[in-house]
Amino acid sequence: MKLIGMLDSPYVRRVAISLKAMNLSFEHEKLSVFNDVEKMQAINPLMKAPSLLTDEGILLIDSTLILEYLARKCPESCSLLPKDLDQFTKSQYLIGIALTLCDKAVQLFMEYNRRPPEKFYQEWADRITEQLQVGLRLLDQQTIVNDDGYLVGNRIMQADITIAVAIKYIEKKLPDIYKNHVSKQLKAFSSGIEAMPLFKEFMF
Ligand SMILES: N[C@@H](CCC(=O)N[C@@H](CS)C(=O)NCC(=O)O)C(=O)O
Missing domain, CATH: 1.20.1050.10 (Glutathione S-transferase Yfyf (Class Pi); Chain A, domain 2)
Incomplete structure (x- = not known):
């Protein structure tokens, strides 16, 4: 998996911290939606951060949707949401x-x-x-x-x-x-x- 975006975005930061907290391995490409426009467009034509590329090459956008996807990738024991x-x-x-x-x-x-x-x-x-x-x-x-x-x-x-x-x-x-x-x-x-x-x- 590859996470794309700068850590001064709170949305990118919440995904990066969550990935680590869930013990999921990932690459992080620190591209700016404002300063790396061409590189960003090549990955996500909508130029939004965070973007997440799955191992299968699917582009996921929006931190909450990305976190929902990640929740499916790890056992319930590493869920970041309460069961109760x-x-x-x-x-x-x-x-x-x-x-x-x-x-x-x-x-x-x-x-x-x-x-x-x-x-x-x-x-x-x-x-x-x-x-x-x-x-x-x-x-x-x-x-x-x-x-x-x-x-x-x-x-x-x-x-x-x-x-x-x-x-x-x-x-x-x-x-x-x-x-x-x-x-x-x-x-x-x-x-x-x-x-x-x-x-x-x-x-x-
Ligand atoms: N609801 C989105 C918000 C993401 C967002 O707005 N990210 C900003 C960076 S902090 C962005 O992509 N800005 C560029 C733009 O909206 O064109 C999420 O949770 O991921």
Whole structure:
């Protein structure tokens, strides 16, 4: 399998960390959707990251669809989702918030860094900022770690991974939002998870 995309994409990072957490071997080609356009187009004409090429050469797009595919490739014991329905539902809820944070954080970063200043769309930036703040508040209320230091299990699971990559992206790309709107509790959770070798290996 080959994972294509840069680790400064929270979506690519969640897939890379998940692949490793599931003990699945893969190659990683660090291509940028903006700076390696031709190479990227040759692999994925839609120019999206993450892209995953299966061993059979099938192109998979979208981190969540890729993770669903990977879940089929490994035994249940390495699943990153809880088996218990209540815990699974909690996990899906947390992942949903974290993915929305990823979407909004990437959009806001693009608004500030890719859009020409004369075309800056203030109303849109305000709306995204509000959504980010609401998402961070919701997550803060729900980020209650268990005795093992995780959210929904006694080992690292997808909810931990997706929340951690969302917070790290905000920390690195939107430092003001991180400073002013990420709670102490979320910062502590992020630091604890990011200290794991698994996360350090896929830092950007
Ligand atoms: N929902 C997608 C989002 C992926 C995404 O938007 N990736 C960005 C990079 S962070 C991308 O491909 N941007 C280029 C584009 O949308 O044209 C996922 O979970 O994989």
